[in-house]
Amino acid sequence: MAMALRPIDNALPTTPERPKKQAKVSVPVQKQPDSGVNDENRAPLPPPSVDATVDYVPSENLKPIQDPESNIQGLIEGLNSKDWIKVCESLNNARRLSLYHSSLLAPLLEKVILVVVKAMKNPRSALCKTSIMASSDIFNAFGEKLLESTNSDAFDQLLLQLLLKASQDKKFVCEEADRALNAMVKSMSSLPLLHKLRGYVSHGNLRVRAKAAVSISNAVSKMALEEMTEFGLVPLLQMAADLMNDRLPEAREAARRIVIAAHKAFMEKEEQEAWESFCQTNLSTIHAQSLFKVVSSQ
Structure with a gap:
């Protein structure tokens, strides 16, 4: 006799079994040898440190060029080279030309200045x-002629870059820029230079303000009262x-030197009472008193 089957309507539903999570498999990747060729799917290799391959030749050790006429023909091409070492060599040639063959370099001076700024x-x-x-060598070689031989904008770009480089953290660059600014002040008349520098004492970068103030104080120290006037x-x-x-203390100290230089020049023509009267008449009371304090503390 056949057995009756039990209905399964009331049986508990079964939960479907979750699929097992696939384990992650680490596949070793063989490191590709460096063939020196940049794969388009790989980041380019960083350039090697090459500063040691560049000779920083002091000005006094630079020698005249044997054939300056031939050298001048390829100077601009070398300065615009994509090979940075070639640019350095051309810059050193420009230094030698400026010191020993300035008349040959003069017609190309503005182009050279623009390359210097770019570098x-x-x-x-x-x-x-x-x-x-x-x-620095261009300043020493051309002095006043630099403003006459170049576009004003080219000189302004050069001045700004020197102030910025003198304000950065790399010590050997900063010191070199300071030397270049000093060469600029020594080689050029103070009056046109002051007109170029005056705008930078209100620059947003406080280090640029300080470096501009130092250059102004150095320029003012060379001036007579007539030039200051x-x-x-x-x-x-x-x-x-x-x-x-x-x-910055550097800016404040430069300001003190400006006041002392101006007072010294003034006193060569006038008396102390005239100095005090001049300051009180033309400056605010607070500013006049601060100037008097500087002079009395000498």
């Missing part, structure tokens, strides 16, 4: 330093009074 912006420290050294003795003293409240 200063380069992240390679060797190229940056070589270009700063080139600017031509520039504007009141604006000069006002500038110094403002800088004495600057955040």
Whole structure:
């Protein structure tokens, strides 16, 4: 006799079994040998440190060029080369030409200045330093003629880059830029230089303000009262009074030197009472008092 089957309507539903999670498998990747060729799917290799391959030749050790006429023909091409070492070599040739063959370099001076500015912006420290050294030799060789032989904008770009490089953290670049700024002040008349520098004492970068203030104080120390008056003795003293409240000690010390130089020049023509009267008449009481304090503390 056949057995009756039990209905399964009331049976508990069964939970479907979850699929097993697949285990992660580490597949070793064989490191590809460096063939020196950049794969388009790989980041390019960082450039090797090459500063040691560049010679930073002091100006006094530079020698004249044997055949300057031939060298000058390829100078601009070398300066615009994509090979940065070639650019450094051309910058050193520009230095030699400026010191020993300046008449040949003069017609190309503006083009050279623009390349110097471009090289200063380069992240390679060797190229940056070589270009700063080139600017020092150009200042020493051409002096006043630099403003006459170049577009005003080219000189302004050069000045800004030197102030920026003198304000950065890389010590050997900063020191080289300081030397270039000193060469600029020594080789050029103070009056046109002050007009170029005056805008930078209100620059947003406090280090740039300080470096500009130092250059201004060095330029003012060379000036007679007549030149200061031509520039504007009141604006000069006002500038110094403002800088004495600057955040950086370097800027404040430069401001003190400006006041002392202006007072010394003034006293060669006038008496102390005239100095005090001049300051009280043309400056605010607070600024006049700060100038008097500087002079009395000498």
